[in-house]
Amino acid sequence: QISLKESGPTLVKPTQTLTLTCTFSGFSLNTNGVGVGWIRQPPGKALEWLALIYWDDDKRYSPSLKTRLTITKDTSKNQVVLTMTNMDPVDTATYFCAHRHLSWFGEAFDYWGQGTLVTVS
Amino acid sequence: QSVLTQPPSVSAAPGQKVTISCSGSSSNIGNNYVSWYQQLPGTAPKLLIYDNNKRPSGIPDRFSVSKSGTSATLGITGLQTGDEADYYCGTWDGSLNTGVFGGGTKLTVL
Numbered sequence: 001q002i003s004l005k006e007s008g009p010t011l012v013k014p015t016q017t018l019t020l021t022c023t024f025s026g027f028s029l030n031t032n033g034v035g036v037g038w039i040r041q042p043p044g045k046a047l048e049w050l051a052l053i054y055w056d057d058d059k060r061y062s063p064s065l066k067t068r069l070t071i072t073k074d075t076s077k078n079q080v081v082l083t084m085t086n087m088d089p090v091d092t093a094t095y096f097c098a099h100r101h102l103s104w105f106g107e108a109f110d111y112w113g114q115g116t117l118v119t120v121s
Numbered sequence: 122q123s124v125l126t127q128p129p130s131v132s133a134a135p136g137q138k139v140t141i142s143c144s145g146s147s148s149n150i151g152n153n154y155v156s157w158y159q160q161l162p163g164t165a166p167k168l169l170i171y172d173n174n175k176r177p178s179g180i181p182d183r184f185s186v187s188k189s190g191t192s193a194t195l196g197i198t199g200l201q202t203g204d205e206a207d208y209y210c211g212t213w214d215g216s217l218n219t220g221v222f223g224g225g226t227k228l229t230v231l
Contacts, residue, residue: 101156
């Protein structure tokens with residue numbers, strides 16, 4: 001069965017760089033069509049799509065955060081890493097990683113990690 | 122400000138039906154497939170609907186979606202207290218070349 005888990009610091013200071021790791025099992029990022037994405041949710045607010053990396057190393061980023069985000073994969077470790085530079089208190093949120101639903105048609109996330117709360121202060 | 126527009130809240134009595142709208146544009150809903158997520162308090166989102174109207178295994182047919190033009194509507198029949206949650210629509214935006222979510226709708230089952 002597919003599972004994902006986020007890890008990283010719970011507290012970062014303003015201007016620092018955040019590095020989050022998503023460790024997954026039950027699928028391979030070497031498989032055609034597979035992808036892993038990052039989504040965040042500030043306390044009491046809506047989901048925000050951040051980034052997605054595909055099996056072929058294609059990457060997509062939120063336009064509003066593109067200059068600050070980098071997503072990479074390590075298929076040997078079954079990990080996806082998201083880095084976000086120049087952190088600000090408004091970046092305080094729960095960060096989720098999720099598995100891209102395999103479909104020829106739309107984009108969706110069918111398995112999610114439990115999320116990790118990152119506070120910027 | 123979310124790219125997709127949802128009502129902040131909806132409510133209905135147990136056993137009744139409720140609908141949640143999601144409005145977008147031709148660059149997102151109008152030309153891409155829509156997904157819906159349910160987020161119970163304190164938990165990660167759960168995929169309810171993908172590819173406009175398909176349900177993952179285990180999702181009851183009380184949940185359905187209609188789509189027309191640049192809008193989609195999630196319908197939930199036979200409301201249960203366990204359906205109280207936040208609901209989000211999502212899709213791809215071809216102009217932004219990124220995924221997008223709605224602002225979320227809080228469902229209260231009175």
